[in-house]
Amino acid sequence: MTLRITWIKPEERMEHEFVQCLEEGRDVSDLKTKWDEIKTESASSEEIRERVCEFETLLREIPAGPFEADEPSGLEDIFQLCAAPETLLCSGLERCELEDKLLGAWLGRAAGCLLGKPVEGKPRAWIRELLDKSHNWPLDNYFTAEGIPPEVFAEHNWHKSYVEALRENIVCMPEDDDMNYPMLNLYVAEEFGPDFTPENVLQTWLTTLPVLQVFTAERVAYFNALQLLTPPQTAAYPKSLSGMDWCPDSGRSLGLDCARRPTSSCRTGLS
Secondary structure (H helix, E strand, O other): OOOOOOOOOHHHHHHHHHHHHHHOOOOOHHHHHHHHHHHHHOOOHHHHHOOHHHHHHHHHOOOOOOOOOOOOOOHHHHHHHOOOOOOHHHOOOOHHHHHHHHHHHHHHHHHHHHHHHHHOOOOHHHHHHHHHHOOOOOOOOOOOOOOOOHHHHOOOOOOOOOHHHOOOOOOOOOOOHHHHHHHHHHHHHHHHOOOOOHHHHHHHHHHHOOHHHOOHHHHHHHHHHHOOOOOOHHHOOOHHHOOOOOOHHHHHHHOOOHHHOOOOOOOOOOO
16 A cells, blocks of 8 residues: 655655746746656656755755845845734623634634545536536535536546535545644644743644655645754745744744744734
8 A cells, every 4th residue: 555645755745846946937848857857767766856956956046036026035034024903802802702703703614624524636627517516616515426427537636635515425524734723823822822932832743643644745744843944944945834934833833943933912822
């Protein structure tokens, strides 16, 4: 049996590095051509992996080109740009009103997450085709497999977690990584208080969250922790998959010092 472990294979990270460089305005066309040649000529993934460090070094030496977006690089400037407005915690609501709004927000998050699970990561055009041919457009309920002709699935198929999220099978909100994080955040806040640190978050992840239940940048940060890196290094390698480049949530959780993050009197420090 071959284990399916994505996002942390060296050769996969290399592909993401090329994408990151292009987004930064770096001209990596020559290196990308050489990399593609190596993939074509190599007989095994081990041979490809032996060249990863070499190419990562070469990529770092290519200067960034013109970049139109006016995005700061300094940590404090980034925080300032992302400063959140005052929250409902400062609005003078009665406790019962606040609890009702929090419950509504939680149920809304669960409902939206459940709605999207069957088609997560699928092209918009294919989703529209699926709904049109099953006479479910415009969508006014959860997705269903009923009435969909087989030819719709010629090129694409449901997301692998679709079964429990189809209308005919729903009994509750099934487990999902986007629901796990808020629950873990709540646990961290309750366990360590508003001055929790990235180390507190990391320890909670390691002891309560299986590594294959995190994805993309979070999996990379988790993998880095298993290599004995500690915050902020957990969110800095490799650059294209680090929290500070690609996924702010993992960067705040595992790479940045939350205690130094500018807060207002309304903020609890939760990411």
